[in-house]
Structure formats: C-alpha cells, structure tokens
Amino acid sequence: MDQNEYYNSIFKRKSIRNFDLRPLDDDTLVDISTHLRALESMHDDIKVELKIISPDSVKRRMMKRAPHYIAVFSEAKAGYLTNIGFMLQQIDLYLSHNSLGSCWQGIPSPKKEVLESSNLEFVIFIAFGKPKDPQSLHRTKISEFKRKSLHEITDIKGADELLEAVRLAPSSTNGQPWFFTGDENIINVLAVKPNFVKALLVKDYYLIDIGIAIYHLKVAAEHLGKKTEILFDEPVKSDAFKGYEYIISLKLD
Ligand SMILES: Cc1cc2nc3c(=O)[nH]c(=O)nc-3n(C[C@H](O)[C@H](O)[C@H](O)COP(=O)(O)O)c2cc1C
Structure with missing residues (x-):
C-alpha cells in the first residue's frame, strides 16, 4: 500500500462496530499479520508485540463481538502510548483501504491467558473483520x-x-x-x-x-x-x- 492510499483512506475511514462474525480466511489473516510486522515505529527502541486473537479471549464489557482482535502490548517506556497510536493507526487505515472494518477499543479487557502470553504491558485492542453491512464501511462526505x-x-x-x-x-x-x-x-x-x-x-x-x-x-x-x-x-x-x-x-x- 503506498502513501497515497493511506492518505485517501483518511477521508473515508470510520470506526466499524457491527461485524459479520464469520472469521476471515487464512490468506487474509496472514496478509494482516505480515503487515503488522512491518509497521513503522516512532521509537525503534520500544519493544511492541501485536497478536491476532479470538473474541473468546476478550472480556468485551458491553462492546459488540468482533471476529478478530489485535491485542497490543508494549514496553512501558517514555513515549510508548504515542508510539502505539502512531503504529496501529497504520493498520486502521490499511484495513479500511482493504474493505475491512476496524475499531480501536479501550473498553474491553484481556482474559488472563492473553495477559500471560506476553512479558510486555497490555495496552489496547483493535477489533476487526468484515463489516456486517458492507455499505457502512466508508464515509462518502467530509460532513459525516x-x-x-x-x-x-x-x-x-x-x-x-x-x-x-x-x-x-x-x-x-x-x-x-x-x-x-x-x-x-x-x-x-x-x-x-x-x-x-x-x-x-x-x-x-x-x-x-x-x-x-x-x-x-x-x-x-x-x-x-x-x-x-x-x-x-x-x-x-x-x-x-x-x-x-x-x-x-x-x-x-
Ligand atoms: C484510543 C482509542 C480508544 C477507543 N476505544 C473505543 C471503545 O472502547 N469503544 C468504542 O466503541 N470505540 C472506541 N474508540 C473509537 C472512537 O470512539 C472513535 O474513533 C471516535 O468516536 C471517532 O469516530 P470514527 O472513528 O468513526 O471517525 C476508540 C478510539 C481510540 C482512538
């Protein structure tokens, strides 16, 4: 995906909260994992770990279910939260460009097995999948x-x-x-x-x-x-x- 495609996504993206609950196919998930490994960072000295996990490992706390979540972990050093925003916004724009929906989700919390799967601090989830209504994926006017x-x-x-x-x-x-x-x-x-x-x-x-x-x-x-x-x-x-x-x-x- 080139810089212009990221730029164009900015004017169309929106948070998707209603998902088609069927899991994405393996090729798509591999593609997303590959992309997650290539995200640009603001601080190369801060370790970050990103895992695609199932909704069964998420305490959703009133949020609707999504077929997949990115669990975001980071070393808790100066600048780490800003770094996480900078890195994971790349995936928000990428998913939107590739006809998938996503939503940053601070409200849900990870189940024990997720917390124990990393030595780094759990930071946030990003829910993603196909939108339930494909028509709802993008904004068509800035006034939206x-x-x-x-x-x-x-x-x-x-x-x-x-x-x-x-x-x-x-x-x-x-x-x-x-x-x-x-x-x-x-x-x-x-x-x-x-x-x-x-x-x-x-x-x-x-x-x-x-x-x-x-x-x-x-x-x-x-x-x-x-x-x-x-x-x-x-x-x-x-x-x-x-x-x-x-x-x-x-x-x-
Ligand atoms: C750090 C962060 C945490 C968020 N947490 C939640 C959340 O827990 N639940 C939710 O429904 N939306 C959450 N959102 C989505 C925001 O509500 C949404 O981005 C904002 O209202 C703007 O709408 P838009 O993304 O559709 O443009 C979060 C967004 C960010 C950036």
Whole structure:
C-alpha cells in the first residue's frame, strides 16, 4: 500500500462496530499479520508485540463481538502510548483501504491467558473483520466526520490542506485532544490533558490519540511532497504552550 492510499483512506475511514462474525480466511489473516510486522515505529527502541486473537479471549464489557482482535502490548517506556497510536493507526487505515472494518477499543479487557502470553504491558485492542453491512464501511462526505473545526485545533496560517487530514483523525471518545502550532516548516504537536474527572475515565488514551494524529500529519505532509522528520526536543520554552503538553515537532522540508 503506498502513501497515497493511506492518505485517501483518511477521508473515508470510520470506526466499524457491527461485524459479520464469520472469521476471515487464512490468506487474509496472514496478509494482516505480515503487515503488522512491518509497521513503522516512532521509537525503534520500544519493544511492541501485536497478536491476532479470538473474541473468546476478550472480556468485551458491553462492546459488540468482533471476529478478530489485535491485542497490543508494549514496553512501558517514555513515549510508548504515542508510539502505539502512531503504529496501529497504520493498520486502521490499511484495513479500511482493504474493505475491512476496524475499531480501536479501550473498553474491553484481556482474559488472563492473553495477559500471560506476553512479558510486555497490555495496552489496547483493535477489533476487526468484515463489516456486517458492507455499505457502512466508508464515509462518502467530509460532513459525516464529527470533528472540531480547523481554527479550534491550530493557529497556523496557510497549512489548511495539511491539517485537514489531521483534523479527521479518530480519538478516544472523539475527544480530539490536539493542538498544532508553529509554521509551515515546523509543526509543534501539543496535547490537551484530560481534566481530573475525565482522566479517571479514559486512562492515558489521549497520548494514543496524539500518536494517531501524528501519523495522519506525517502521511499528509508526505502526500504534499514534503520530507518529514520527527523532533523530540522541545524547540521553545514550554510556557509558550500554556495549558498544553508538548509532545513532538514535525519538521517539513
Ligand atoms: C484510543 C482509542 C480508544 C477507543 N476505544 C473505543 C471503545 O472502547 N469503544 C468504542 O466503541 N470505540 C472506541 N474508540 C473509537 C472512537 O470512539 C472513535 O474513533 C471516535 O468516536 C471517532 O469516530 P470514527 O472513528 O468513526 O471517525 C476508540 C478510539 C481510540 C482512538
């Protein structure tokens, strides 16, 4: 799948929660496993383990059943949740492009056998399979995305085309906890920390959300012909980003 196909998926994808419960055929599952092994990472020094598991190993907690789940495990090092968002959003776009449905799922929890199958920390599931209604797979109009407007998520002028693809990124409880500042050559990615009550409900999923947005940002920048580099050092004093948590900057050439 090339960069343009990832880019095009951004404008069509949506979370699928109603699945055809028949398992996918072996060839398709092998193809997805191959793709999972090739995901690009933001931090090569953080170990990640991804396993395709059956719904019988998932405590679904009110969520509808899916025929398959990706169980995501990671070493719990600095930046790991953002890294998980960045990596697994590639599979969300890939599945959507290949006529399959998926949904990030923070609510379900793994059964004991899944937890014991890895030495790494369990992070999240991604449910996937064929959508029950194939017509429901894609959005056909941007207005079908319930999202903040561009001026609510950035103060950069002249980067609308770039940031439109980021605006549409999925996030837990659709919170869209991101803000972009800087200019067309360097985009600083900031996170809106959840307030105390929300933090109890949503754990640190906002950092996964930010990783998802960073992946969309990178795809969009490369689609527009830019070379990208992720910078991890805060470029200006953090009080310039009052109320926000600085995550990374994306340098565009
Ligand atoms: C980290 C994360 C966790 C999520 N957890 C759940 C979940 O447990 N259950 C669910 O139905 N949707 C979950 N979602 C899906 C979001 O609700 C969805 O992405 C958002 O409402 C935007 O809708 P869209 O994906 O259809 O564009 C999660 C999304 C993310 C990014």
